[in-house]
Amino acid sequence: MEVKKRENWGSTLGFVLAIAGSAIGLGNVWKFPYITGQNGGGAFVLVYLFCIFLLGMPIMLCEMAIGRKTRQNPYGAFRMLEVRRSRLSKVLGWLLIGMGLVMLCSGKWGFALLTFAASALVLKLGFAAVGLFSLFAAMLILSYYSVIGGWIVEYVYKAFSGQLNVPDVESAEKLFSDFIGNPMQVTRWHLLFLGLAALMIWCGIRNGIERWSKILMPTLFFLLVALLLRGVTLSGASKGVAFFLTPDFSKLTAAGALEALGHAFYTLSLGMAITITYGSYLGRDKNIFTSALWVVLLDTGAALLAGLAIFPAVFAMGFDPSDGPSLIFKVLPATFYNFPGGFGWLWAGLFFLMLTIAALTSAASLFECGVTFLIDQLGLKRSVAVILCYVGIGGFGVLTSVSCATWEHLPGVHGVLEYVFGEVKSKNWFVLLDYVTSNWMLPLSGLFTAIFVGWVWTTRKAGRELRISAGSLVDENLITYLSGFRGEPLYRSSRNHGLTVMTLWGLLVRFVAPVVILALFLQSIGVNLG
Numbered sequence: 001m002e003v004k005k006r007e008n009w010g011s012t013l014g015f016v017l018a019i020a021g022s023a024i025g026l027g028n029v030w031k032f033p034y035i036t037g038q039n040g041g042g043a044f045v046l047v048y049l050f051c052i053f054l055l056g057m058p059i060m061l062c063e064m065a066i067g068r069k070t071r072q073n074p075y076g077a078f079r080m081l082e083v084r085r086s087r088l089s090k091v092l093g094w095l096l097i098g099m100g101l102v103m104l105c106s107g108k109w110g111f112a113l114l115t116f117a118a119s120a121l122v123l124k125l126g127f128a129a130v131g132l133f134s135l136f137a138a139m140l141i142l143s144y145y146s147v148i149g150g151w152i153v154e155y156v157y158k159a160f161s162g163q164l165n166v167p168d169v170e171s172a173e174k175l176f177s178d179f180i181g182n183p184m185q186v187t188r189w190h191l192l193f194l195g196l197a198a199l200m201i202w203c204g205i206r207n208g209i210e211r212w213s214k215i216l217m218p219t220l221f222f223l224l225v226a227l228l229l230r231g232v233t234l235s236g237a238s239k240g241v242a243f244f245l246t247p248d249f250s251k252l253t254a255a256g257a258l259e260a261l262g263h264a265f266y267t268l269s270l271g272m273a274i275t276i277t278y279g280s281y282l283g284r285d286k287n288i289f290t291s292a293l294w295v296v297l298l299d300t301g302a303a304l305l306a307g308l309a310i311f312p313a314v315f316a317m318g319f320d321p322s323d324g325p326s327l328i329f330k331v332l333p334a335t336f337y338n339f340p341g342g343f344g345w346l347w348a349g350l351f352f353l354m355l356t357i358a359a360l361t362s363a364a365s366l367f368e369c370g371v372t373f374l375i376d377q378l379g380l381k382r383s384v385a386v387i388l389c390y391v392g393i394g395g396f397g398v399l400t401s402v403s404c405a406t407w408e409h410l411p412g413v414h415g416v417l418e419y420v421f422g423e424v425k426s427k428n429w430f431v432l433l434d435y436v437t438s439n440w441m442l443p444l445s446g447l448f449t450a451i452f453v454g455w456v457w458t459t460r461k462a463g464r465e466l467r468i469s470a471g472s473l474v475d476e477n478l479i480t481y482l483s484g485f486r487g488e489p490l491y492r493s494s495r496n497h498g499l500t501v502m503t504l505w506g507l508l509v510r511f512v513a514p515v516v517i518l519a520l521f522l523q524s525i526g527v528n529l530g
């Protein structure tokens, strides 16, 4: 099979920072801290780490291997690797129909319809459907991610121009709802933010994303550490540290554990085409395994730093963090405003700047998926692909930005818009998109990816792409058999111990990941597992 010539990352560092840039985003700075707070602090962190290393990282290795092996966008990649249409894809297609029926019976007809659509796609296209599906998820996510990105840029502007005068949470709340209620303003910032992401990838991999990531990611960590030092040196900060890290196993429920698992996927940007796309630009001489390890460590480090920067400050200023989602736009501005010694605006500005960087590198990674797809499948020039994506996603994102609007801001067209978008607004488009993508699309595509690598492409071939094999043949024991590495050269030491890093990975991908993700999936769409 002919492999097309393709641009490569300049260095492993560049690749790692770009993927870390995708991984580190609102999930680390905003979501991780508050779900940790709600689920028993340190106890939750332990479960989360477990999920990251035993499920997140193995799947990340799969995606990187798929990308590098095929040097294709996800759709082309699955198509290329599924040489013959596998029988397994048929089985899975029918299984999806079955799941759809279960959903129908439990009254989840929305999910049921989506699931039937997905099953039709799988029956028609085989595993290539998974590639398309994850690309679709990526574009949907980008359309609303960019709107939140816009909010954040607006807050940087607000902070530095002295408009963030919010002594208490109530006034912060008012400021926030006034802002998101104004659709013109929100749309403007959304398009600006998406434009920045487009700019990042306009110049390609090496001169675009890689160069930007090498500047932005160190800046991000620098700002995080600065905020952390400020936070923990406030008086009363220790309560916040305790809230974040003290393990309280009584607060950890089964639902909390599943949440940790779901978050492990979300935080590593898995199941949404990104790691396959970025992996497709990785040179053959680079080590996938160490790259993935670094990404996981950086992402987890950022999440922990963010928690340690946020909670001490919130507690020291006497606010309540249990608020959850509204934490960053409501509680934090008020927290910064009350910092002793003034300069609250500066800390707020730095915080939102840090958040802008985090969100921007994540958005760029989503954007690149669409662009790579258009370049590969339609043979478009990069610049044309970027413009097409910008117009398509930007336009679609407007639905999100107006979905939070109060309509008084649009005199004249008010009536028309109410008529056209009233429906969308009442269903809360924003929440719907987030819910469907993170709870339905990501686990599903993660599940199919694991099954595909484990059983269709096989861990044995994927393992060669990971290139940590060395030495001569293994003994044929049960573990090498189950993990799919029978008759494959692994570590020399494996002659003595059947369980190596590779066989462990094989077992996780073939058995553990599919079962656990399936459980997560059923749970999150509301099928009670009892």
Ligand code: PFF
Pocket (backbone or CB within 6 Å): 022, 023, 024, 025, 026, 027, 028, 138, 141, 266, 267, 268, 269, 272, 274, 362, 363, 365, 366
């Ligand atoms: N991984 C990112 C985070 O933790 O914030 C979130 C994210 C980025 C989700 C890109 C989805 C995405 F496509």
Ligand code: NA
Pocket (backbone or CB within 6 Å): 022, 023, 024, 025, 027, 028, 266, 267, 268, 269, 299
């Ligand atoms: Na993340």
